[in-house]
Amino acid sequence: MYFSVMSKINRLRNKRLYLVLVFVIIMCYFMMDSCMDEIGMGWVTNLKVTKESEKIKCYDLKVENVIQNLESSEVAINRSIFFVETSCHNEEFSINPRQACAIESAAKMNPNFEVYLLIPSPVTSLEGMKAYFQKLASYPNFKIRYINMTTFFVKTPLEHWYQSGNLKYSYWPQSHASDILRYTLLWKFGGIYMDLDVVIMRSLEQVTNFAGAESLNDVAAGIMSFSHNHKISSLTMNDLVNNFRGYDWGWNGPGVITRSLRKYCGDCKVKHMIEKGCEDFIVFPPSAFYPISWEEWAKYFTSDEEVYNKVMDQIKDSYAIHVWNKHSVKTKVTIGSKQPYGVIAQKYCPMVYSSLKDFF
Ligand SMILES: *[C@@H]1O[C@H](CO)[C@@H](O)[C@H](O)[C@H]1NC(C)=O
Ligand SMILES: *[C@@H]1O[C@H](CO)[C@@H](O)[C@H](O)[C@H]1NC(C)=O
Numbered sequence: 001m002y003f004s005v006m007s008k009i010n011r012l013r014n015k016r017l018y019l020v021l022v023f024v025i026i027m028c029y030f031m032m033d034s035c036m037d038e039i040g041m042g043w044v045t046n047l048k049v050t051k052e053s054e055k056i057k058c059y060d061l062k063v064e065n066v067i068q069n070l071e072s073s074e075v076a077i078n079r080s081i082f083f084v085e086t087s088c089h090n091e092e093f094s095i096n097p098r099q100a101c102a103i104e105s106a107a108k109m110n111p112n113f114e115v116y117l118l119i120p121s122p123v124t125s126l127e128g129m130k131a132y133f134q135k136l137a138s139y140p141n142f143k144i145r146y147i148n149m150t151t152f153f154v155k156t157p158l159e160h161w162y163q164s165g166n167l168k169y170s171y172w173p174q175s176h177a178s179d180i181l182r183y184t185l186l187w188k189f190g191g192i193y194m195d196l197d198v199v200i201m202r203s204l205e206q207v208t209n210f211a212g213a214e215s216l217n218d219v220a221a222g223i224m225s226f227s228h229n230h231k232i233s234s235l236t237m238n239d240l241v242n243n244f245r246g247y248d249w250g251w252n253g254p255g256v257i258t259r260s261l262r263k264y265c266g267d268c269k270v271k272h273m274i275e276k277g278c279e280d281f282i283v284f285p286p287s288a289f290y291p292i293s294w295e296e297w298a299k300y301f302t303s304d305e306e307v308y309n310k311v312m313d314q315i316k317d318s319y320a321i322h323v324w325n326k327h328s329v330k331t332k333v334t335i336g337s338k339q340p341y342g343v344i345a346q347k348y349c350p351m352v353y354s355s356l357k358d359f360f
Contacts, residue, residue: 050246053168056177058088058121059149065122067093070145070152072188077228078208080114080191081106084147086121086177093123097360098197098325100132101349105200107139108348112205113192117144118185120152120177135351147181156184157237161244170246179253182221183236190228197325198223198289199341199348201318210282211257212289216271219261221253222322223289232281235260290322291315297324300341301331311340333360 083103085095107115136142153162170176182193192204208227214220226233236256245251262268265278273283291314292299299311300323315321323341333342335356342360346353
């Protein structure tokens, strides 16, 4: 009797220990799988339309749009480069010289790819842009198109998500519009997505399926290439549908590619992805697209000869530079000066650069 009670207690205790053990193992697995830094805040949801969402109201304007629609049938699969400009252009459409430079450099260095500037805001006049477009038009591979957000996501994994108005829950709706567009474009057509604050210095026509790390811990979303129907594309779309966070600026851009690559590679560490690669997917080290980190963005604008020489040496093998527009937008480059950004622009977007008088 005594023994049987004791052994029962023991068994119960063992059972409890066993349960605790199982729980710990599950937690460990979960934490490893999600790479630690993804835990937290997940329970915060924002299902309110933000006041910032006013900034994308223009997407739904019913106006006489003068820009040609992007037709799926015209897009060269795997051989297109996409730039996306998601701000509102209620009357006049305009881009600035630096954006035009990014486009020119991409068109110049990748003559066999189509280069698209895509805008979701309907536009009633292109007059203000005549000067640039005449220049960019000398690149036969350059095209500007309108993306109708109402129809663009139909028959994509984001169809229901977009129709449900999820983008309006964002605090940075234009930036998040750019995020969802880049991943959806690559899912639909394959090809290369590029931010508008880059200068492309080498051809990317011969490289497919890549992204670039911006540090040893983060993969960035500023330049990415997926071939059509690549598994990474469906991983990124799933991530957006399931995990979109309107209250987190970087979650839906760099976060999406970083998490998707962790799944695809079966490895948490970006450092490992850079060193060993991931099957057929290349994660380039920061030197490829982000040779100067965002903390050091001012180096692209330096007038100090020593810093200039260092920068030029640091970028000499890079595919592109990324000038961190968010930080650098107000810093000027004087035409004819020896500031790194200006010297690079003069070489890789000569038409745009030479059309400017005072500042770039
Ligand atoms: C976008 O598509 C919707 C649905 O077809 C249409 O009603 C709307 O007029 C289009 N917008 C523009 C600016 O063409
Ligand atoms: C796009 O690239 C993928 C992967 O290389 C290939 O399987 C597919 O056939 C390509 N599509 C076209 C239309 O070239």
